[in-house]
Amino acid sequence: MKLGLKIEDALKLNPELKKYTYYKNGKIRIDFKSKESLYLYNKTVLKHVFNIDMDFHRDALIPTPVSRYLFIKNLCESFKEENSRDIKDVLEIGTGSGILAIMIAKYYRCNVYATEVVKEYIKLAWDNVIRNNLENRVRIIDSKGKIVEGIPEIEGKKFDIILSYPPFYSPHSVPSKRSFGGAYAREVELIGGGKYGEEFSLRILREGIKYLRRGGIIGLMMPHKPKERRKIIEEEIVNLGLNLKTDKIEVGKRKRYIIKGYFL
Numbered sequence: 001m002k003l004g005l006k007i008e009d010a011l012k013l014n015p016e017l018k019k020y021t022y023y024k025n026g027k028i029r030i031d032f033k034s035k036e037s038l039y040l041y042n043k044t045v046l047k048h049v050f051n052i053d054m055d056f057h058r059d060a061l062i063p064t065p066v067s068r069y070l071f072i073k074n075l076c077e078s079f080k081e082e083n084s085r086d087i088k089d090v091l092e093i094g095t096g097s098g099i100l101a102i103m104i105a106k107y108y109r110c111n112v113y114a115t116e117v118v119k120e121y122i123k124l125a126w127d128n129v130i131r132n133n134l135e136n137r138v139r140i141i142d143s144k145g146k147i148v149e150g151i152p153e154i155e156g157k158k159f160d161i162i163l164s165y166p167p168f169y170s171p172h173s174v175p176s177k178r179s180f181g182g183a184y185a186r187e188v189e190l191i192g193g194g195k196y197g198e199e200f201s202l203r204i205l206r207e208g209i210k211y212l213r214r215g216g217i218i219g220l221m222m223p224h225k226p227k228e229r230r231k232i233i234e235e236e237i238v239n240l241g242l243n244l245k246t247d248k249i250e251v252g253k254r255k256r257y258i259i260k261g262y263f264l
């Protein structure tokens, strides 16, 4: 599968994008500072590259489909390298629009439990699941503010993969147009806790490990900075007795890290 979509092709597939174009050095470009253009472009990529029909909440972060796909692909391939069985059950924490849950269920044909805390996102994620005919494979669960433990729908279950692109903001983070890829983030997306915003992720690891099948993997996607946050998370994986492996993915100028703990 070719992952990218050239600007020229995106414009042909979705002419609505034309109003956000400009020329630089004779080349056509899209002004991605506008949230609307990012919204339209990513919807177009999802539809034409991934065959996924999705809507996003106007107030939420607009996810980059390619980085999300590389994240789930990395985790699923890592699982397959370690195990001779198929991936059966997956848990996602903080699904937002449902993008990771939908991609993993669609491309790896497994059962996905995905949690979210914002009521409007839960509804949107479920609508997106239905749009893609995945209601038999994906469940969207209201975490009611819990992380993993204490969610009745998950209690007593075991998973092959637990994944999250977690909220990772340090205290007093403010939504800013630039640093959120054109999205105005909500308060709830700006949580994380701890000095570097690592606390939410540490809780996913500490609680999640009890819900992991042997051979399973917990994977968190993290931005490049601050490196202290990645380091704390990696140390916790080792402290919990999991095998640590971190991979780097690059999409355009952005670096993302996939930090994995293997329960071997």
Ligand SMILES: C[S@@+](CC[C@H](N)C(=O)[O-])C[C@H]1O[C@@H](n2cnc3c(N)ncnc32)[C@H](O)[C@@H]1O
Pocket (backbone or CB within 6 Å): 061, 062, 063, 068, 093, 094, 095, 096, 097, 098, 099, 100, 115, 116, 117, 118, 121, 143, 144, 145, 146, 147, 165, 166, 167, 168, 188, 189
């Ligand atoms: C960085 S966003 C990731 C969204 C989506 N998975 C993606 O990849 O674009 C983190 C999400 O976690 C959600 N969240 C925050 N606290 C939560 C909790 N206690 N339980 C479940 N989700 C939570 C936020 O509302 C937000 O949608």
